[in-house]
Amino acid sequence: MKKFLIYLSSFVILFLYFVLSVFILPSEFLMTDQLVPEPVFEATLSKTDIVLGDSFRLDIISENTGDYADIHIVSIGFPTLSKLDDVVKIATYDFSLSPSYISVGEEIGSNYSGGVETTFAQYPSIEAISRPLKSNIETHFDVVITPKTSGVFNVYVKSIGIPHTSDVSHYPYSGTLDHQNEHVLVYSVTVNP
Amino acid sequence: MTILSLKSSENFLKNKSEFIFLIGSSLTSLGILLVTVGGSWDITNHLLSKPETFFSPPHAFMYSGVAVSLIGVILTFIGWKNLEKFKNSYFLSFKIKLIGIGLLTGAGPLDFIWHSYFGLDGLLSPPHFTLIIGMFFCSIGGMIGISRYLKFNNSQSISKYLLILAVIPVWLSASGIISSLSLPFSSTDFFEFNPEPTIAFIVASLAYPFLISLSLTLIFRLSNYQFGITSILGGLFLLIYSSTAIVPNLAMFDTVQFYSLNFIPFVIADIFLKLNRSKFSMFFIGGLLGSVFYMVYYPYVMYTYNEILLGKLVSPSLIYFVYFELIQTVLLYTLIPAVIMGVLGVIFSEKLAKRILMN
Numbered sequence: 087m088k089k090f091l092i093y094l095s096s097f098v099i100l101f102l103y104f105v106l107s108v109f110i111l112p113s114e115f116l117m118t119d120q121l122v123p124e125p126v127f128e129a130t131l132s133k134t135d136i137v138l139g140d141s142f143r144l145d146i147i148s149e150n151t152g153d154y155a156d157i158h159i160v161s162i163g164f165p166t167l168s169k170l171d172d173v174v175k176i177a178t179y180d181f182s183l184s185p186s187y188i189s190v191g192e193e194i195g196s197n198y199s200g201g202v203e204t205t206f207a208q209y210p211s212i213e214a215i216s217r218p219l220k221s222n223i224e225t226h227f228d229v230v231i232t233p234k235t236s237g238v239f240n241v242y243v244k245s246i247g248i249p250h251t252s253d254v255s256h257y258p259y260s261g262t263l264d265h266q267n268e269h270v271l272v273y274s275v276t277v278n279p
Numbered sequence: 280m281t282i283l284s285l286k287s288s289e290n291f292l293k294n295k296s297e298f299i300f301l302i303g304s305s306l307t308s309l310g311i312l313l314v315t316v317g318g319s320w321d322i323t324n325h326l327l328s329k330p331e332t333f334f335s336p337p338h339a340f341m342y343s344g345v346a347v348s349l350i351g352v353i354l355t356f357i358g359w360k361n362l363e364k365f366k367n368s369y370f371l372s373f374k375i376k377l378i379g380i381g382l383l384t385g386a387g388p389l390d391f392i393w394h395s396y397f398g399l400d401g402l403l404s405p406p407h408f409t410l411i412i413g414m415f416f417c418s419i420g421g422m423i424g425i426s427r428y429l430k431f432n433n434s435q436s437i438s439k440y441l442l443i444l445a446v447i448p449v450w451l452s453a454s455g456i457i458s459s460l461s462l463p464f465s466s467t468d469f470f471e472f473n474p475e476p477t478i479a480f481i482v483a484s485l486a487y488p489f490l491i492s493l494s495l496t497l498i499f500r501l502s503n504y505q506f507g508i509t510s511i512l513g514g515l516f517l518l519i520y521s522s523t524a525i526v527p528n529l530a531m532f533d534t535v536q537f538y539s540l541n542f543i544p545f546v547i548a549d550i551f552l553k554l555n556r557s558k559f560s561m562f563f564i565g566g567l568l569g570s571v572f573y574m575v576y577y578p579y580v581m582y583t584y585n586e587i588l589l590g591k592l593v594s595p596s597l598i599y600f601v602y603f604e605l606i607q608t609v610l611l612y613t614l615i616p617a618v619i620m621g622v623l624g625v626i627f628s629e630k631l632a633k634r635i636l637m638n
Contacts, residue, residue, distance in 0.1 A: 089554060115534065
């Protein structure tokens with residue numbers, strides 16, 4: 087009888103264990119709020135009109151105004167270039183990871199999927215990455231650019247927070263789409279011959 | 280005077296040789312335990328991108344573990360060389376440890392060369408795999424040494440708890456081998472060592488349940504059916520895993536309560552083993568222990584299943600969301616094979632215990 091009671095109570099406890107572990111606790115945890123990072127940035131061009139051979143500077147101050155971000159990315163793209171060569175030089179950089187240089191033809195993430203959906207780079211870009219980034223911490227990414235051809239020189243800038251759990255987890259929220267089908271702010275400088 | 284002292288130290292070595300062998304085996308196992316704890320903690324730090332220097336706490340665990348194991352193997356050799364009885368019986372333990380420590384210490388320079396040529400490496404790389412295999416061999420050698428000592432000396436129940444130190448490093452290092460062959464943490468700029476997702480799925484679904492069942496029923500057999508030892512081993516595994524893989528990630532801290540529930544099947548298995556050791560009862564326990572593998576290997580096992588079932592980007596704060604999103608689907612696919620592998624673990628533990636104890 088004692089043995090039977092031990093078996094019975096053991097099976098009841100096992101049943102409760104499986105119900106709790108597989109059904110109840112997972113539902114509870116899935117109902118908790120996910121973190122929503124909100125990256126923003128302010129970019130400043132030193133000049134909007136230069137003579138061929140001169141340089142201009144793009145200073146970017148980015149911040150995560152939302153929840154703690156596992157990853158905070160600021161990307162600068164150069165749609166008028168096919169190679170970065172010595173056109174772009176990093177002047178200031180205080181992100182936690184080294185900058186990542188992306189070349190034309192490289193497979194890259196798209197649609198804010200963090201690499202789950204991919205595409206191929208049509209122009210070079212540089213990604214500044216901090217892992218993680220707490221709320222309200224500023225990061226700096228400044229570049230000096232010396233265009234080699236005259237005309238309008240465009241620079242695409244965007245920032246993404248991961249986990250990308252909301253439409254505010256990227257900045258800008260709308261506007262021009264880049265080769266990754268992600269929104270960018272466009273900064274233009276006229277390069278005179 | 281000098282001759283006398285030499286003779287007395289020779290006598291001491293001869294009299295205490297078996298005990299020195301036990302100390303050597305215990306230190307080898309303890310060293311591997313430190314390496315595995317440091318390794319698991321280091322993986323978590325890498326996932327969280329915590330700043331890494333050579334002098335980080337996980338590295339301190341790992342390198343001191345290698346040193347302790349090395350001392351253990353040296354003591355094993357001193358003990359074995361001076362043995363007057365059971366010399367042949369202890370040779371297997373010494374031989375396996377020697378191979379293990381050779382691989383373990385050889386992996387260090389290999390890793391340095393690899394890093395020099397190819398930069399950062401992932402979880403699975405030739406030097407890392409050499410290291411893990413070395414750890415596995417050392418822990419197996421330590422387990423055989425400790426188990427045989429306890430058997431030959433008819434040890435009392437209290438000293439049987441030394442078997443926990445013998446088996447836990449085997450369980451943890453074997454888990455490391457399975458993780459290396461199933462987790463998608465091995466893609467680098469130079470090499471794509473990530474396992475193929477379907478193969479990784481199969482490896483994890485079969486090997487983890489087998490290993491849990493094997494480890495917990497093996498210690499029960501090696502201890503001559505000591506009640507409580509299975510629960511302690513299982514509890515210690517959960518404690519090590521939670522403190523190295525869950526607690527360091529603040530986003531997952533609340534899930535410790537979920538993880539601690541896994542102590543229940545271990546205790547129930549222990550109770551059932553106490554009540555009934557028939558074949559059917561043993562198979563039931565093996566199946567039960569195999570079936571809980573997805574919960575016991577929380578959270579990293581999720582990465583293997585995510586690759587094939589969801590394909591989501593999993594950043595550190597999303598780990599438990601994706602894990603819990605997958606739990607029912609994974610169990611649906613893996614429950615039956617996991618139960619079968621758990622039963623196979625019981626069968627294999629019987630054969631292995633006989634070989635270890637030379638019955």
